[in-house]
Structures are given as C-alpha cells and as structure tokens.
Amino acid sequence: MLPADLPDDLATEPARDVLAALASCRAADLEREGIAMYVAVVDARPGRGSSDQPGASSRPADTRLAELFDHYHDALARAGFPRPAHEPPDAPDLTGGGRELIDVLVVLSDHHLHARPQEVS
C-alpha cells in the first residue's frame, strides 16, 4: 500500500517490462519531445561536504523515488545494461561515463514523470 500523499508521478506503478520501456524511450524522437528527468541536486563547492552520500529523509516521496530507482536499475543491471541495437560496440561514451545511469534515469523518468496530458480532465 502506497502512502496516500505521494505526488502522482511517484504513485504510478513501476513498469513491469523495463527492457520494453527502455526500447520505447530509445524509439522516441527526442529532438522534438520533452525529456523528463529526475536529477540529483549536489553541492560540490569546496569544503561543503554535502556531495558525500546524504542521509535518507523520512518523506514518503523520497523513499518511493529511491525504491523506483532500484527497480529500474536492478532490471537493467540484470540485462547487462543493453546498448541500442544500432550502436557500434566501440561507440564512445559521449556522456563521460554516465551512460548506464542515464539509461536508468531516462526509463524511470519517462514512465513516472513524463507528461501524460491525455489524463488531464
């Protein structure tokens, strides 16, 4: 049972077929679509220290997002973080080493955060 006060993006049930969800994201025309992303907020200023792993909050929304992250990360990890079929095996990682994490965030955010205006009453 989910807490009643979750924002509705986080109350959405997780995708059962995460690989299909990843394929759907990769088929999207990202050049003309809004790409939804949950991103971290990090303080990397010298001496601030909060870029180290912070403690968990008690807010249900935060716990839920972390659980959803686990769901998508674990599913993609089990599948070996598949690269797009058309991508050469030696394709450079233009993101600087973040491809796998970005895939997790893209699938997570597309399923939960991406606007679904057909549901607007």
Next chain:
Amino acid sequence: MSGVLEPARQRAAFAAGRYVRVVNWHNTPATDRSTLRAELAWYAARFDPVLPEHLDRFVETGDWGLERPGFVPCFYDAYRNHVTVAVPALEELGLTGWFLPPTGALDVPHEQQRDYAAAHAIDLLPDEPDGPWLMTWDDLARIAERHVVAAHTAHHTGADEILTAEDVEREVHEPVRLITELTGTVPPAFAFLHGTVPVPGTVAGDAVLASGVRYAVTNTAYVRIAD
C-alpha cells in the same frame, strides 16, 4: 564531482530528497504546439517552476520554498521555435523556462543557419523547411525579460573538445560574459554538449568551475559549483 555519475550516490540523493524534476526540450515546432502546450499544462497542474533562487535556497537549507514539488522546464540550442512556440505557451501558463542557447548560434545569418546547424549538432526538423531556424540576440533579450538564460557554450561544444586557452575563452568565458552583459547577471548555470560533467583538472572542467557560474547542469545532477 565524478560522483554524480555513480548510481549509489544518485540513489542516496533521491532517498535524501535531494533531487529536482527537469524536462528538457530541444525543438518546439509549430506542428507540435498543441502537444507542447498540453504537456506544459500537465506539469503546471502538478509542479511549481523552479528559479535559480529556489535552487540556491534548497542547496543551503534543504527547503525549496515552494508550495508544490518543483520542476525546471529547459529549452536547449537557441531554436527560433522557442520564441514563436515555447515562450508563448510558457507565458500563457504563467511558467518560467530556462533557456540554454549556444551563443555563437545567435550570430549566424539566416542563409548560413542550415550549414551552421549541421556542423554543430543542432538538428533541424523536416517540418520546418524554411528558416530562420535559430533565434537572434534580440530574441534572447526578449526571453531574458521573463525567463532564465543559462550558458551552453558558444558553438554547442563538448568538454572533450575544449583543450586550449583559446578554446576556453571562446566556449566558456565569452558565452558567460555575453549572457552577463545581456541579462545583467552572471548566468546561473552552464551545460556542455552531451551534459558532461565539468571534471576538475581538465581544461574545460576547470574553466567552468572558475567561471563564476553557480550550477553545472549535467545529465544526472544540478551541481552547485560556486557561491
């Protein structure tokens, strides 16, 4: 800084409530006007737009100062259709967008824009056969009156392409300076092409970290890098 690409740190940030919802757009063609408006309305019905001062407050206090969860609507790459489609939709809905133009694109004459775009990873759409495709400085000045303008290099450049002092001046310092002159304030954020992290000890990374810009926008995090 490289920790922002570690899954364990991302999860910990989420669990700690240290995250923000972002939606990144590139082209916003007139053919998609109704879809864009509907999507922005969907977000506006649920989330409050985040301004740089909200981010500042959150980083310092852990409190956004917003009534609802925040979201950042971002528009990349200086497309003219931001002026004609995205901005009217944002303003109709009372939203504040973040615009990240490669500043060099703003100087390109209409007749050279197609070639410039092709050479700088700026995709033009088949349903916009006729230009202009890129906004001007006058367009950006109009946007800056009601929206956030942040830096995205001069020519849509990746961090791995910025290797010399000349590169740094052209792709980091000059865009920051030009946006500062236009808006009267140092741009709050900087993003490289591909959203790569400004890694300390690299030419490009050190330049951004010393630029005075407060946030590095990456694919996985908004990173506070300066006071």
